Amino acid sequence: MGVTIKDVAKAAGVAPSTVSRVIADHPRISLSTKKRVKKAMKEMGYHPNANARSLANKSSQSIGVVMPAGADNALQNPFFPEVLRGISRIAHSMDYSLLLNTGETDKEILEGVQRMVHSNRTDGIILLYSQLDDPVVNFLLEYDFPFVIVGKPSDRIDEITHVDNDNVRGGKEITEHLIKQGHERIAFIGGSQDLVVTVDRMKGYQLALEEAGLPYLEEYRIHTEFLESGGQQAVNELFSLEEPPTGLVVTDDLMSIGVVSMLEKCGKLVPEDISLVSFNNVYLSEITRPPLTTVDIHIYELGQQAAKCLIEKVKDKSEPAKRVIVPYTIQHRSSTKEREVPSY
Amino acid sequence: MGVTIKDVAKAAGVAPSTVSRVIADHPRISLSTKKRVKKAMKEMGYHPNANARSLANKSSQSIGVVMPAGADNALQNPFFPEVLRGISRIAHSMDYSLLLNTGETDKEILEGVQRMVHSNRTDGIILLYSQLDDPVVNFLLEYDFPFVIVGKPSDRIDEITHVDNDNVRGGKEITEHLIKQGHERIAFIGGSQDLVVTVDRMKGYQLALEEAGLPYLEEYRIHTEFLESGGQQAVNELFSLEEPPTGLVVTDDLMSIGVVSMLEKCGKLVPEDISLVSFNNVYLSEITRPPLTTVDIHIYELGQQAAKCLIEKVKDKSEPAKRVIVPYTIQHRSSTKEREVPSY
DNA sequence: TACAATAAAGATAACGTTTTCAAAAATGAA
């Protein structure tokens, strides 16, 4: 059915190997035959068979992308399409394909990854999340298979190339923004503590508080994965404290929207009654009400960098483990407000 | 490096072809050798090489997924991860891999698709969008390559298997909801008219209006892709009309959030001053303020059905073009309100 | 003009499967 390298060879009056060399742009090939072959290829509508190529090459020119398990609504986070876009950009420009892996459970994910690498379908893998003690990471490490993490590895950090933001500094800086505005009771709402990104951002929050001599209170920290169910109660509790917070650091824009909405149910307005800062600067954070002051982590760039690192590593396995920190910027919008100091 | 079928054969004392048959669970193979071979496979950690397989088989056991061009923020729509999840679910269960294709421009997308199919990397393709006169569709059709559209084809509808909602009925029904609540001046805000989904939903809107004897006005229709820039102005105009609408049909939850926010800038509250209904029932629409009354199109199910249809088609090319309509349901939440009839 | 270099092209063996065709082994009927 398809036209093969042999057909082209015959048509151009050369050997298949010559055609192959033309494809690979091999130097030792005369201009005249190169032209002749290329003409034949074009005329016959030749397209190399990737599978045959991969087989001969032992390289698939494709990179696997692993999304976290999505039993909950985490995947609806616009973060993912956005990194994907960045990755895709680079992959496309380097002629790599993208192999996607998702799953409902951690087990499914692991199986998927194993299948990918065992079957030689992919040359390297990008992990779009980082959690404590991830079996996927262990597998990849043990197998000595090229991979990069978007985020910060929970372990063996020097052996794993990863691209991340400085989330603790970002957490610190955004918290300081609240502090500068006069807030003294600042709470933290974040996702699962198994996610490295959560603990980093929280660490930054803690640092800022301590440096400013403000209290870092247990009851000011909420961790919730399912905003709708547990979240409301947690927020209720937070605001029935004797000294409820006036500032909120939330680890994710999507979550922030939920929080703002819960707050309103409690009769609290953002930013009038309570200031809120957030992370990611997803498109949403611009169009929601109020527009969120949020640290822009440059998701697209994260994706691009990850893809670049991976491809480097794939091309040269001896490439050392790298860490790329893409700088964040703070998007000041209107979810925070100078705190009016009560005048006793 | 990897252990091959030959190694296993040698270890089990059989021919490679026998091992292959064991893998394929061929009937004509004795239980004893089957066991012996399986044991050898397990012991040696054998995993079939997908590329070799694809080459011999002329089938890659993977399906390509095409996302729309993402120069704007459209891809940040949680719709995409969600369909992807549905597709992935089925693909995984049928042992198919997912090949992802995105691009900044329509041209890039087309190139990507062509590369995928020419190179034999994929057995079939799922298109996650449907727009007027799509060169990708034309290519696929001409090439007679298996594909399915999530959405409604703009053309040659009987030749293209697609899975869709009944968007005109959905549009009609949700508009009628507004009408039942006493609204008589209802406007429509949607995305690009090149998107089939937009025109369908608008058609439903129109139908409902006409059936109720309400005016279907040009100046009540807004089409905008970039909500942030053009949108605000459009909304302003809408509400500086002599008779501004009291109800709004918006084609997408994400867009709705933007609209609600713009309305507030104009001093209009949802649902107090204006009722709004929407489409998709993305997680967001539940946590935003107000929670949106929206038609739940069952995105996950769309994805699953699409994957199923495609795999059927891939396995048997003679499978006729199908249309699957996944039923929608309406999620009543609190973005609409009974209209207080002004008492003259 | 002859002889080494060097450049260009061809032959052929991988790469790891599947599959067709043929051979051997087991079974059953006569």
Added chain:
DNA sequence: TTCATTTTTGAAAACGTTATCTTTATTGTA
């Protein structure tokens, strides 16, 4: 037993490339 079936296995040829050798053609130099 023996011959015809029927199972079960093996040998070998695809599948479409790439890459390693050779071989042949083209230079340049003495």
